[in-house]
Amino acid sequence: MAEKPKRITDIGPPHYQKFLPPIIKENYGKWKYHERLGPGVMVHVSEAGAKCYTVRCGSPRLLSTKTIRFLAELADKYCGGYLRFTSRNNVEFLMDSPDNIEALKKDLADAGFPVGGTNNAISNIVHTQGWVHCHSSATDASGIVKCVMDALYERFTHEDLPAKLRIALACCLNMCGAVHCSDIAILGVHRRPPRILHESLRKVCEIPTLIASCPTGAIRPKTIDGQQTVEVVEEQCMYCGNCYTVCPAMPLNDPENDGLSIWVGGKVSNARSEPKFSKLAIPYLPNNPPRWPEVVQAVTKIVEVYAANARKYERMGEWIERIGWPRFFELTGIEFTRYHIDDFKHAGLTYHRSAHIRM
Amino acid sequence: MAEKPKRITDIGPPHYQKFLPPIIKENYGKWKYHERLGPGVMVHVSEAGAKCYTVRCGSPRLLSTKTIRFLAELADKYCGGYLRFTSRNNVEFLMDSPDNIEALKKDLADAGFPVGGTNNAISNIVHTQGWVHCHSSATDASGIVKCVMDALYERFTHEDLPAKLRIALACCLNMCGAVHCSDIAILGVHRRPPRILHESLRKVCEIPTLIASCPTGAIRPKTIDGQQTVEVVEEQCMYCGNCYTVCPAMPLNDPENDGLSIWVGGKVSNARSEPKFSKLAIPYLPNNPPRWPEVVQAVTKIVEVYAANARKYERMGEWIERIGWPRFFELTGIEFTRYHIDDFKHAGLTYHRSAHIRM
Amino acid sequence: MAVDEKVNTPLLDELEKGPWPSFVKEIKKAQSVGPMATDLLGQLELSYEDKIGHWKHGGIVGVLGYGGGVIGRYSDVPDKFPHVAHFHTLRVNMPSGWFYSTEALRTLCDIWDRHGSGLTNMHGSTGDIIFLGTRTEELEPCFAELTQAGFDLGGSGSCVRTPSACVGPARCEWACYDTLKMCYEITMAYQDELHRPPFPYKFKFKFSGCPNDCVASIARADLSVIGTWKDEIQQDDEAVRQYAAEGLDIQRDVVERCPTRCMSWDGEKLTIENRECVRCMHCINVMPKALSPGKERGATLLIGAKAPIVQGALLSSVLIPFVPEDELLETIKELTDRVWDFWDEYGMNRERVGELIQRVGMANFLDAIGLDPTPEMITAPRDNPYIFFREEEGEEEESEA
Amino acid sequence: MAVDEKVNTPLLDELEKGPWPSFVKEIKKAQSVGPMATDLLGQLELSYEDKIGHWKHGGIVGVLGYGGGVIGRYSDVPDKFPHVAHFHTLRVNMPSGWFYSTEALRTLCDIWDRHGSGLTNMHGSTGDIIFLGTRTEELEPCFAELTQAGFDLGGSGSCVRTPSACVGPARCEWACYDTLKMCYEITMAYQDELHRPPFPYKFKFKFSGCPNDCVASIARADLSVIGTWKDEIQQDDEAVRQYAAEGLDIQRDVVERCPTRCMSWDGEKLTIENRECVRCMHCINVMPKALSPGKERGATLLIGAKAPIVQGALLSSVLIPFVPEDELLETIKELTDRVWDFWDEYGMNRERVGELIQRVGMANFLDAIGLDPTPEMITAPRDNPYIFFREEEGEEEESEA
């Protein structure tokens, strides 16, 4: 290469206006309403009567540059050279006329990209790195997402649920993504205290910081062979992994005991009810690659029971609050265990302090 | 006196059946329904068609034996020699016919006992000892109750509120009585850390127990003139009085700073909504004997605003939850301050974590 | 200082005015019983003047062999008011439901006039008859006369406190079990625990016959026993129509106020989806002639209510969703014994049962008392991922159906 | 070990089956870009075999002068899979709203094919373009090319994280302020804080145009900016009737689902008691042609959301109920600066702003940043009596009107 380019920094992202297709630019801030035209397809109509047609397709999020180029080609072919991604990693093709919708859908179908995810469909699963990239993970991410979406495929390409249903997956308690407020959350869990690699601990970790990192105070200083290190009071460990984040010599990964938990009833939107956290449905399911049948079955079951029982416009959490948690466990056949009863800081506030009981 | 009676213990209370009037005994467990016959008067009808008429009158709770004898006389005259008290310290006269209702009411009126407190009236104020008997009190009890009930007298003798309205008063944070779940609670508060009577502390208190008693850890050991005693970190003291309960040498009473706080919206019953705690309305009003005008005015105002705005069957707390706390403060004209924002253990859960806002 | 019946109390005299019955008048009435009331007036007037109580922290006084039932109280201005230098209260265990014969009332008055101030609280917040103010040397004779008359002391200190009950089946159509009987039986069963403080702190029982909870048990009892039913609400359609005809707006006032919205009204017939009903009582309260609790009756047992000191106030929470009436007494006793065993062993000084449960966690508490967890015990499962998985269960494969 | 494009991955191959697009296929597609994808497949297959990740705890790598934007990652089996011995990711700041020209996309692909694995996440959970996997020595050249092409890195570490926004006014009729612009302006305003970690921990901004909150800001942003309006819902009665005519059950699906029940429908006209409306969006969502947010628009500012580590997950809570759109940028900046000052001084290591507020208490936090308390900030006033009264106020008489 000829000349080394001058090093520039702090330029920030490109200005978004450069990337807006004309139909968007012209009607920016002037949209009047929208209509659903079927799964994955909608039209937004501006005050001036202009129309923006959107076709949304699912994506595995982990994309090769090859696939990105392919999507770009479609956008050149049908959308004047622009496209966008959604906040849940779907791809949206925007057009100023309906003419190309069917052709685009066909090309997408041929390439294996499902159109859907709008309205009362299950949209894409927000997820994280898993074994593909993260050192913290108690499970894989992309693999489980693939299996669950295979099973729920028809729920993505149809809009026939009572309301939106958002699934998210995080591969450890750090919960990258909004797992904690999802209709269904799949969460990787460790179930054993960290192992302590005493040799490397001495070299790479600051012991006071490490001790301070544990929210339950389970880590204590210890001397082994005259060398300073730490020990973990096992009964006090809740496997949060914060020690591992600050000290690589405290890994929690454990092929036998790592696995998944399922959480339900969270939401983010303010529509009708206030945003809510997801609550524990199943404390533990085993890691069973490559197809994680236990997880797929559990999630599918919950979705089906919800679909069959909830009222129109009732999100998962709103439905459960109406019928009550006892009924949720009854309908889904999920076992209620000691693990469901909160024992963290505000646990007492979850005890049922009234005589309101369905018999 | 002749012979000393043999000492007997652990006999428990007399059996209640001895004290049931015939109309009750005969229809025990066989009541079918009841009807309201006006403020303070109702009839219960049994499966057999028998009727029990009740006349309820208010009482100052603090009764001289003279007054008890007077009430007994009325019960002899009209009720076959039986009467009962209610869980809110009212007196109930039970009769098997309506014939004596008016005569009884007249006798009660002549003696200054108001008939009422039933249904959607304000019933008697559950209260505590105050300056009449307790060492802990930040205020008097009976005196304030008298003043407030004088002001709300018509609300006792009429049943015209949207729902029941229960007022309670406790003279310190120990909260003898169900003050914490009242529609309106009047609560005596200290506002200064305990004084430390070092001399007597050494003699009568166990220092480790004393230190352990403080929920905020505000009490620390200290040596003065070579003698062990304690000090209080003033910023950490929340005036709970627990130290005083375990150690008489730590009094909190303070004529300048003691006073009252007002709490609203609690309830006990499971009717419609679940039981709820009362929430802070006014953090502090001064002790202003003998008539406590500030307290009387504040309570009256809250009652009037509630009466004017709540819907039928809506308890204070249910009404406030419907209209929202901002509107409650607006309607009552009560100032919202930093003290209203919780800062105790579960404070974070009271922060408003949604975009649901009335503008 | 000499006792002057005409002690000057300008501030207190203000409290003789106004329509509500006056406690100041009551104190004045008791002046004829003896000099205590007069000195009480004097000391109270002083409190009104200087805005502070004049009682000292209570000492330990009581009757022989009992650890409770008396609250010791001494004036901090005994020179000025010698007749209230001692001013102890006796807590006398009231009869279930606060029913009295006038004869019994007079006996109580006679005893108290002989041995105390002639002042009472009818009743204390826990429910006791409070004999308000006497001297140490009067305690034992007063107690002797009380027991002769069939009365005994109630609780104070770290013991079972005097249990109380709503009027229940005596005069209420909604009682789902016999509250008066249960209150009596439990009081009798635990006489020892009531009179000789055996616990880390106090323990209260309260018995309400239905979810209206007229003794506020859910707010004030360590063990709250609240009547309820298991089957369907009993319904008299004709009586419903009658209410409608008399002007009740059934849609607005009943159907729309039902917390689960499990009712519907078509102008003719009220339909209740009983499976969804949470037994809140509202519809029954509004239409007592038309609706009543089901026939399969019993109670919900809830645990742990208390006032704020020191870890914050608690309401009781569900422990057993439904116990049939005929198993109630045995279940309460068995359960209580197990709870006490655990509390005795693990409770800290001045730690109520409700606080103990919060501290050790509900699941561990259930283990300790041998109850299985059920979803009725909680409002919602945990929302935080900090689960203490147990070692044993690493091995088995946990499964869900 | 030699790279073999046909690495044997029987387990992963199972994930090429089924209708949902396969990430395994994507990795295989990237094999043509270079050997990294193949070793990634190999290592991932190994993880699938032994049910454990094979990445080591990340070291500190990055580009010159930046403290973030790169996540260092090393294989723990580098001998077996040398091409992923280093496998760092770059976080590239996406454009507001995730709009792209195909030209820009191709430029990004070109750069990444030259300097990395050819694998991406479109996008990361925070919103960045994730360039997934490269070696340390490629970071600087890759960065140089990115900036030449007009792209910069996003955040990682204890800094401002890449802000994100919903599609907003670009394609949504409900945007109550310009989310894309606000996101861009804030990103530009805090370039330094984004690239050079100055804080105790991370700080995230997210911008949603209305309470539907399509970027989940209330769940995931330290500062959540959620569009809303102050005046009345705009209402087209004819369009309402049209919806009814087309079969929408307005009573059941709109009126009865309104959280405040502030609407009524008489079959002809929909009446909204706007004073009671909490701006939940439900009715507008159901009838976009008939209803829309009011004209006086702006946003609610909420603070403190975060994932569970370590004190438990939090949703953001209301800080300023309403800021008009034209004051929004300035208000956010001013507020943020004050929040950061306080956090810098009092925040502990790895303590998010939300946790700090919980620790010091909302009232003290408000004092520190100079905001007056308002009842909109809380769901209900305190229910415990443990008030820390301030000395000064002992003297003045607090009053209520």
Ligand code: SRM
């Ligand atoms: C494209 C996108 C914004 C973006 O900048 O990328 C978007 C776009 C729209 N959202 Fe959204 N939402 C988008 C993520 C979200 C999220 C965030 C998330 O899922 O992580 C939420 C919060 C979810 C939650 O509560 O857990 C969200 C909650 C809503 C709601 C409220 C639904 C509810 O009843 O709770 C609506 C209103 C509706 O659907 O009736 C809505 C409505 C809409 C509308 C109809 C707005 C409009 O008039 O254009 C758009 C089409 C939605 C559709 O899918 O039918 N959008 N929307 C996001 C698409 C994600 C995807 O690919 O599936």
Ligand code: SRM
């Ligand atoms: C006599 C008493 C029981 C006793 O053993 O002494 C009693 C008796 C009745 N209560 Fe009660 N309640 C009594 C204290 C309570 C309490 C406890 C308290 O106030 O401390 C409560 C809980 C209050 C709370 O929620 O804070 C209570 C909540 C109710 C309710 C539920 C009201 C609601 O809507 O929340 C009803 C039902 C109703 O009134 O419709 C009720 C209904 C009744 C009925 C109608 C039951 C019946 O069919 O006989 C009785 C007449 C009530 C009336 O006053 O109109 N009773 N009732 C108590 C009278 C106290 C007094 O002198 O005022």
Ligand code: SRM
């Ligand atoms: C007399 C009575 C108030 C009244 O005027 O009615 C009363 C009076 C006292 N109570 Fe109480 N409590 C009385 C019912 C209650 C109740 C209500 C109830 O039992 O239903 C409560 C709330 C429910 C509960 O138990 O939580 C109550 C919660 C307390 C507490 C706080 C307990 C807690 O766990 O938070 C204390 C503090 C203590 O135990 O040290 C307390 C302590 C006291 C002491 C002994 C003062 C002390 O610090 O040692 C008071 C003696 C006053 C005196 O000089 O006569 N009293 N106390 C009530 C007992 C009369 C009776 O036997 O009928």
Ligand code: SRM
């Ligand atoms: C890449 C990404 C997941 C993904 O696959 O999309 C990610 C990956 C990591 N996150 Fe995250 N987080 C990512 C978005 C999030 C989000 C979602 C968001 O930003 O909206 C959250 C929840 C929101 C929040 O911030 O609270 C999130 C909460 C965490 C936490 C817990 C923070 C907390 O306060 O509870 C940690 C732990 C930490 O910071 O030490 C963490 C830590 C990490 C680390 C750096 C692992 C660590 O312990 O050091 C992960 C590096 C993985 C890797 O090897 O690539 N990540 N992380 C996301 C960033 C991509 C991007 O820039 O677009």
Ligand code: SF4
């Ligand atoms: S959730 Fe945990 S394991 Fe997964 S990417 Fe985030 S930090 Fe890594």
Ligand code: SF4
């Ligand atoms: S995993 Fe969490 S609880 Fe366990 S030792 Fe580490 S920091 Fe402490």
Ligand code: SF4
């Ligand atoms: S509330 Fe406090 S001051 Fe009043 S009687 Fe009870 S312990 Fe005494």
Ligand code: SF4
């Ligand atoms: S009053 Fe309460 S907070 Fe203050 S020192 Fe005493 S025990 Fe501690």
Ligand code: SF4
């Ligand atoms: S609690 Fe129920 S049963 Fe007891 S008196 Fe009240 S309404 Fe009747």
Ligand code: SF4
């Ligand atoms: S008792 Fe309550 S929940 Fe049950 S039907 Fe009646 S109003 Fe509804």
Ligand code: SF4
């Ligand atoms: S948050 Fe509101 S403004 Fe933004 S895209 Fe979603 S619906 Fe539209």
Ligand code: SF4
């Ligand atoms: S926006 Fe929500 S609260 Fe407001 S009127 Fe519509 S449904 Fe009701």
